[in-house]
Structures are given as structure tokens and as C-alpha cells.
Amino acid sequence: NAGVMQNPRHLVRRRGQEARLRCSPMKGHSHVYWYRQLPEEGLKFMVYLQKENIIDESGMPKERFSAEFPKEGPSILRIQQVVRGDSAAYFCASNKGNYGYTFGSGTRLTVV
Amino acid sequence: DQQVKQNSPSLSVQEGRISILNCDYTNSMFDYFLWYKKYPAEGPTFLISISSIKDKNEDGRFTVFLNKSAKHLSLHIVPSQPGDSAVYFCAASYSGGSNYKLTFGKGTLLTVNP
Numbered sequence: 001n002a003g004v005m006q007n008p009r010h011l012v013r014r015r016g017q018e019a020r021l022r023c024s025p026m027k028g029h030s031h032v033y034w035y036r037q038l039p040e041e042g043l044k045f046m047v048y049l050q051k052e053n054i055i056d057e058s059g060m061p062k063e064r065f066s067a068e069f070p071k072e073g074p075s076i077l078r079i080q081q082v083v084r085g086d087s088a089a090y091f092c093a094s095n096k097g098n099y100g101y102t103f104g105s106g107t108r109l110t111v112v
Numbered sequence: 113d114q115q116v117k118q119n120s121p122s123l124s125v126q127e128g129r130i131s132i133l134n135c136d137y138t139n140s141m142f143d144y145f146l147w148y149k150k151y152p153a154e155g156p157t158f159l160i161s162i163s164s165i166k167d168k169n170e171d172g173r174f175t176v177f178l179n180k181s182a183k184h185l186s187l188h189i190v191p192s193q194p195g196d197s198a199v200y201f202c203a204a205s206y207s208g209g210s211n212y213k214l215t216f217g218k219g220t221l222l223t224v225n226p
Contacts, residue, residue: 004155033213042116042201042216043156056211091155099144099205099212103155 004029004094004104005074012110019079019086021107025094032075033101034067037089049075082111115139116204118217126225131189133220135202138183142204146214147176147187150199159200160187163207192224 005024013019025032031050035043045059049069060067064082069075079086089108093101117136125131135145143164148156162169162176162185169176175188189196199221203214 031212035214035216040218042118042218043214045213045215048211048213056213059213093155095212097212099146099161101158101212101214103157105153105155 004092004102006090006092006104006107008107009105010108010110012112013082014112015083016081019082019109019111021077021079021090021092021109022074023077023092023094023104024074025092026102029094029096029102031095031097032069033093033095034075034077035091035093037091037106039088043091046077079109082109084111087111114218115142116202116215116217118200118202118220120220121218122221122223124223124225125192127194128191131187131192131196131222131224133187133189133200133202133222135185135187135217136183137185137204139204139206139215140183141206141208142215144205144207145176145178145185146203146205147174148201148203148216149196150201150219156201189222192222194224194226197222197224 033048034046037043047067048056064080066078089106091106093103146161147159150156160171160174178185199219201219202217
């Protein structure tokens with residue numbers, strides 16, 4: 001009866017490298033959301049996906065960021081050519097298409 | 113452009129007393145509101161919610177009050193316990209959309225002293 005699983009928990013990348021963050025939703029949940037929390041800030045919506053579809057990506061930066069939720073496997077948030085400003089906690093949440101969000105424990109990305 | 117504001121970064125109360133956390137919003141389209149609790153190094157966990165058709169919702173020690181005309185909501189915890197010490201986030205949404213995305217405030221760190 002696992003909850004939302006995110007890995008890795010901590011990720012260190014040098015400037016210019018790629019970061020891949022993974023999220024496995026709760027069993028039975030087909031909707032995935034990604035949120036980012038910058039230091040001293042609240043969580044900010046990035047993207048909402050259902051299986052094989054991006055439903056709302058209005059919170060995603062226009063460049064370097066992409067997300068997918070394939071038919072099989074976890075959802076992936078990908079950040080190319082990371083910069084120091086990308087350092088943040090990235091949270092994934094899943095639900096069945098309602099307000100019953102379950103959040104994962106997050107991935108803390110540090111760009112050095 | 114902060115649509116959900118939690119103006120108190122921190123709050124300290126004595127065990128057994130009432131904790132009142134406040135939240136203001138600016139977007140009149142918001143019609144569903146939630147409170148989340150977050151411990152360090154963990155994801156947020158849902159506490160309580162309220163729809164705009166109500167002005168109060170209660171669940172055990174937690175009560176949320178909504179004042180639509182003032183665009184203000186508050187979370188009351190009574191009695192407060194040391195285990196309630198955490199960051200509390202207010203979140204809002206527009207149920208007319210179909211994506212259930214949430215707009216969060218910056219959070220209030222609650223410390224309950226034994």
C-alpha cells in the first residue's frame with residue numbers, strides 16, 4: 001500500500017548537467033502533478049499529467065523543463081542544462097482526478 | 113502576483129491553547145480551499161478543506177472558517193499539541209476547471225511549546 005514514491009530523495013548536479021526526477025503515483029491513481037518549492041516559498045504548480053498526456057503545463061518554465069507520464073513506468077520531470085536557480089524541492093502528487101492529493105516526500109535538487 | 117497570502121511566517125503557542133493560522137486570497141474565482149501540514153523533509157499532508165458554499169468545516173481538533181466577502185480563511189487548532197508543530201500551507205483552487213491544480217501560500221511555521 002505504498003504512497004507516492006519519488007526518487008532520488010536528494011540529487012546534486014553541476015551547472016549544465018541534466019536532472020531527472022522520478023515519480024511513481026499511488027496505486028490506482030492516474031493523475032500526476034509536479035510542484036516546485038523554492039527556498040522560503042510555497043509550492044508552485046508546474047505541470048499536470050495523465051497517462052501519456054500533458055493536461056496543463058502552464059507552470060512549467062518555457063525552456064529546459066519537460067515532463068512525461070508514459071503508459072508504463074513512472075512520471076519523469078526532466079531539467080536540462082541546470083542552473084543554480086533550479087535548486088529547489090520538487091514534489092510530485094497523484095490523485096484519481098479530484099482534490100484527494102497524495103504528495104510524495106520530494107526530491108531535493110542542489111545545483112553546484 | 114501572490115494570489116494566496118499567509119502573512120505570518122511563524123506562530124508560537126503554548127500546549128493546550130488555541131492556534132489560529134490565517135490566509136488571505138485575491139482571486140475571486142477560487143472556490144475551494146485546503147490546508148496542508150508539512151514536516152521537514154516530508155511532503156505536505158492534507159488536513160482539512162472547505163468549499164465556498166460553506167463558512168465553516170470541522171474535523172476533530174481542526175476547524176476552518178471561510179469569510180468570502182473578506183477573502184479570508186483561518187485554521188483553528190484546539191487544543192494545540194506539540195506534535196502539531198509543523199509548517200502549515202493554505203491552498204486554493206477553482207473547481208470550475210478540471211485540473212484540480214492548487215495555488216499555495218508561503219506557509220506559516222507553527223511551534224507548540226510544551
